[in-house]
Amino acid sequence: MLDRAKETAVLPSSDPRSGWRVGADIGGTFTDVIALGPAGQVVPMKVLSTPPDFGTGVVTATTGVLAEAGAAPDAVTAMLHGTTVATNAILEAAGARTAVVTTLGFRDVLELGRLRRPVLYDLSWVKPVPLAARRDRHELAQRITADGRLDPAADEAEVRALASRLRADGIEAVAVCLLNSYVRPDEERRVAESLRAELPGVYVTASVDISPQPHEFERTSTAAVNAYVGPAVHGYLTRLEAGLRAEGVHAPLMVMQSSGGLLDAESVSHRPVQIIESGPAAGVTAVRRLAHLLGLPSVVAFDMGGTTAKASLIEHGEPFVSADYEVGGGMNVARGLGSGAGYPVRTPSIDIAEVGSGGGSVIAVDEAGALHVGPASAGSRPGPACYGNGGELPTLTDANVSLGYLSPDALAGGRVAVHPDLAAKALTTVAEQLKREPLDTARGAYEVAVSNMTTAVKAVTSERGRDPRDATMVAFGGAGPLYAAELARELGIATVLVPAHPGLFSSLGLLVADTELHEIAPYREELADIDALATEFAALTAKVTAELGENAVLERLLDLRYRGQRFELRIRLDDGDLTEDLLAAARARFHAEHQRTYGRAGGDDLVELVNLRVRGVVPSTVPLEDVLRPAPDDDRTPSTRECRFAAMTRTPVLRRADLGAEPVEGPVIVEDMDATTLVPPGARVHRDQFCNIVITWSAA
Incomplete structure (x- = not known):
C-alpha cells in the first residue's frame, strides 16, 4: 500500500x-x-x-x-x-480499474453528471464513459447531513465486507466520495483509512483530500480521476x-x-x-517570466508540439488559473457551451485551451470530401512519414517539408533524418482523393491547421471578454514558430515573439519555475464575519507553511459569486490583517472582473463566498536571462530554398544569429536546433536584446 x-x-x-x-x-x-x-x-x-x-x-x-x-x-x-x-x-483509457464508494442513493452521480453538451445540435454525440463502471460503484448505508451530522455513520463491518468484494473483483484504485463529506471530512477519511488497511497495494483516494468543495458530481469526478491515474503516476x-x-x-x-x-x-x-496539464503549464510559466522581463501587459502563449496546439492568456504578469476544467474531451476547455465533453476536475490549473493539431497530426479527407487535420496523431512511433520510421499516413510535418518550410535534410540538430520523397508519397494519397496537386493539398492542410488553432486562442481571449488584438503572441514548441505568424494575422495580433530554445521552452520553464502548493477550504459563514474568516485562513496558512517552510510567500484568495450563480470567480485578497476595508476591496475587484468577463455586475448585497484558498510559493532564484542564451552558433551559412506560399518563392534560410536589430522583410525562414520559424510574405522580422525573434505585421 x-x-x-x-x-x-x-x-x-x-x-x-x-x-x-x-x-x-x-x-x-x-x-x-x-x-x-x-x-x-x-x-x-x-x-x-x-x-x-x-x-x-x-x-x-x-x-x-x-x-x-x-x-x-x-x-x-x-x-x-x-x-x-x-x-x-485518461486519453488512452489506460488507467487503473477504479471503484467508487459513496452514500446510499448516490451510486449514479458520475453517470448523471450535468445537463451539458459540447456540441448542442450533434445528435451523434455520446457522453464520456464513466471512469468507474456501474458494477464498480458501491454504496454505504450512511449519510452526512448538510449541517454535518452523521445520520447514521458508516458501519465498520459493512466497510470490511465491501473491501472483501473489491479485493475479489481485482480493483486497483478506490475513490471514496460520501455525500456532504466536505462538511464532515473525518467520516470520509475514516472510511478511506479502513479500506487502505483492508486493501494493501490498492490506491485509495478520499475526495476531501483532493477537492473538499460542494457539488457532488464535480467532487466525485475529481476523486475518480485522481484514483484512475494514481497507480500509473x-x-x-x-x-x-x-x-x-x-x-x-x-x-x-x-x-x-x-x-x-x-x-x-x-x-x-x-x-x-x-x-494533468503538467507539460503545458511549464511552457506558460516560462512565457509568464518572459512577459515580466519585457514588461508586456497582455500575452497569448501559443504552444504547438507534435500532437496538440495550446493557448493561454497572461495578463499583467499572471496567467488565468481556473478552478474547473475538463480532461479527456479533445479540447481541454471548461466554459460555456464547450463543456461537457470530458471528465470535470476541480483542482487549480492554468487556463489552457487545447486542440488536436500538432506536427504529427494526420491529414485526411472525410466522407464528404472535406480536408481535415487531426486530432489523430502519428506520435513518435511511427511518426510522420518523412522521418522514415515506417509511418505512411500524411501529417502536418510532411506537409511542411513538402512546402519547403522545414529542412529537407534533418531536424532536432541532425538527430532526426528527413526524407522529402516519403513526405511527398504520403501526401499524394490525400491529393488524389481531393483531385488536387500535392503542394496545393499541403498548403491547404497548413491553412486548415491555422483555422483550427484560432479556436484555442479565442477560447482564452474573446470568450473571456478579452480582445486578442491587444496582446502579443509568444510562440514556442517544436511546431509553434512555423504557424504563429499566420495565426497572429488571422487574429489581428500585430507582434509575435519566438524566444531562444523555442522547441524546448517548456523544459526551460521548469528551470525557472517556483515551488508551489495550494490549499482550499469550503466556507459556510457570512463574508462579513471577519473573525471566522481569519480563523479559517490561519488553518490553511499553517498547512502550507508546514509543507513549504516559513519562507514561503503566501497569497490569500476568495472564490466569490452572486447569490444563485453556479460558477465562481477567484479574487485575490490584499495582504495585511483582515478588515472590512480589505473585504470591500475584494468585493469591488469581484464586481469589476464580473463586468469584464460577463458584461454585467451586481451589488454588494448579492456577493456570496464559496471557498477560501491559500497559495504558497517558494520563488525560483534562477533569472530567465540566464537560460535565454541561444545554443552556440553552428557553422551553417545563410542559404535559400523554394517555399510554397501563394506561389513558389525563393526564400532565405537564416540562423537566429544572422538576424539583427534591423527588420528584414519576409518571406524568411529561421532555423534553430529545436524549431523552425516561418516569416511569411508581408511580415518583417528582427532580433531583440534577449535573442527573441520578433515578427511584426503592419497595421493593414
Missing part, C-alpha cells in the same frame, strides 16, 4: 550556482531536456519520446545532456520534470527516480503541476490529478 504519511516537501537547492539544474519535458513526439550549469552554461537536447515507457527517454536524454555538458551526474542538484503520464492514462515516478539513481542522479525529483508550480514527487503521487 502507498504510504499516506505526509512529510514536508523536499525542495531542490534554490541557489542556481550550487550545481546543475536539469529540466525534462515529455511531449507526444519528442522528449526535451535543458541543463543549466553553475556558471550559466545552457545545454539543450531533443530526442524522440519512448512510449509506452516515457521514463526511459527522460533518463537517456538526461545522461546524454550531462555527457554533452561534461558534468557528472552527482553534480545535479535539481531534477525538474513535466510529464504527460496522467493525461495519457505513482509507478511512473517510482521507476523514473530509480532509473535516475541508477545513473548517479540523486537530486530530488520535482514535478510541474497544472497550476504552474513545482511540487515534490511524493506529494504528486498522493494527488496526481494536480499534474
Whole structure:
C-alpha cells in the first residue's frame, strides 16, 4: 500500500550556482531536456519520446545532456520534470480499474453528471464513459447531513465486507466520495483509512483530500480521476527516480503541476490529478517570466508540439488559473457551451485551451470530401512519414517539408533524418482523393491547421471578454514558430515573439519555475464575519507553511459569486490583517472582473463566498536571462530554398544569429536546433536584446 504519511516537501537547492539544474519535458513526439550549469552554461537536447515507457527517454536524454555538458551526474542538484503520464492514462483509457464508494442513493452521480453538451445540435454525440463502471460503484448505508451530522455513520463491518468484494473483483484504485463529506471530512477519511488497511497495494483516494468543495458530481469526478491515474503516476515516478539513481542522479525529483508550480514527487503521487496539464503549464510559466522581463501587459502563449496546439492568456504578469476544467474531451476547455465533453476536475490549473493539431497530426479527407487535420496523431512511433520510421499516413510535418518550410535534410540538430520523397508519397494519397496537386493539398492542410488553432486562442481571449488584438503572441514548441505568424494575422495580433530554445521552452520553464502548493477550504459563514474568516485562513496558512517552510510567500484568495450563480470567480485578497476595508476591496475587484468577463455586475448585497484558498510559493532564484542564451552558433551559412506560399518563392534560410536589430522583410525562414520559424510574405522580422525573434505585421 502507498504510504499516506505526509512529510514536508523536499525542495531542490534554490541557489542556481550550487550545481546543475536539469529540466525534462515529455511531449507526444519528442522528449526535451535543458541543463543549466553553475556558471550559466545552457545545454539543450531533443530526442524522440519512448512510449509506452516515457521514463526511459527522460533518463537517456538526461545522461546524454550531462555527457554533452561534461558534468557528472552527482553534480545535479535539481531534477525538474513535466510529464504527460496522467493525461495519457485518461486519453488512452489506460488507467487503473477504479471503484467508487459513496452514500446510499448516490451510486449514479458520475453517470448523471450535468445537463451539458459540447456540441448542442450533434445528435451523434455520446457522453464520456464513466471512469468507474456501474458494477464498480458501491454504496454505504450512511449519510452526512448538510449541517454535518452523521445520520447514521458508516458501519465498520459493512466497510470490511465491501473491501472483501473489491479485493475479489481485482480493483486497483478506490475513490471514496460520501455525500456532504466536505462538511464532515473525518467520516470520509475514516472510511478511506479502513479500506487502505483492508486493501494493501490498492490506491485509495478520499475526495476531501483532493477537492473538499460542494457539488457532488464535480467532487466525485475529481476523486475518480485522481484514483484512475494514481497507480500509473505513482509507478511512473517510482521507476523514473530509480532509473535516475541508477545513473548517479540523486537530486530530488520535482514535478510541474497544472497550476504552474513545482511540487515534490511524493506529494504528486498522493494527488496526481494536480499534474494533468503538467507539460503545458511549464511552457506558460516560462512565457509568464518572459512577459515580466519585457514588461508586456497582455500575452497569448501559443504552444504547438507534435500532437496538440495550446493557448493561454497572461495578463499583467499572471496567467488565468481556473478552478474547473475538463480532461479527456479533445479540447481541454471548461466554459460555456464547450463543456461537457470530458471528465470535470476541480483542482487549480492554468487556463489552457487545447486542440488536436500538432506536427504529427494526420491529414485526411472525410466522407464528404472535406480536408481535415487531426486530432489523430502519428506520435513518435511511427511518426510522420518523412522521418522514415515506417509511418505512411500524411501529417502536418510532411506537409511542411513538402512546402519547403522545414529542412529537407534533418531536424532536432541532425538527430532526426528527413526524407522529402516519403513526405511527398504520403501526401499524394490525400491529393488524389481531393483531385488536387500535392503542394496545393499541403498548403491547404497548413491553412486548415491555422483555422483550427484560432479556436484555442479565442477560447482564452474573446470568450473571456478579452480582445486578442491587444496582446502579443509568444510562440514556442517544436511546431509553434512555423504557424504563429499566420495565426497572429488571422487574429489581428500585430507582434509575435519566438524566444531562444523555442522547441524546448517548456523544459526551460521548469528551470525557472517556483515551488508551489495550494490549499482550499469550503466556507459556510457570512463574508462579513471577519473573525471566522481569519480563523479559517490561519488553518490553511499553517498547512502550507508546514509543507513549504516559513519562507514561503503566501497569497490569500476568495472564490466569490452572486447569490444563485453556479460558477465562481477567484479574487485575490490584499495582504495585511483582515478588515472590512480589505473585504470591500475584494468585493469591488469581484464586481469589476464580473463586468469584464460577463458584461454585467451586481451589488454588494448579492456577493456570496464559496471557498477560501491559500497559495504558497517558494520563488525560483534562477533569472530567465540566464537560460535565454541561444545554443552556440553552428557553422551553417545563410542559404535559400523554394517555399510554397501563394506561389513558389525563393526564400532565405537564416540562423537566429544572422538576424539583427534591423527588420528584414519576409518571406524568411529561421532555423534553430529545436524549431523552425516561418516569416511569411508581408511580415518583417528582427532580433531583440534577449535573442527573441520578433515578427511584426503592419497595421493593414
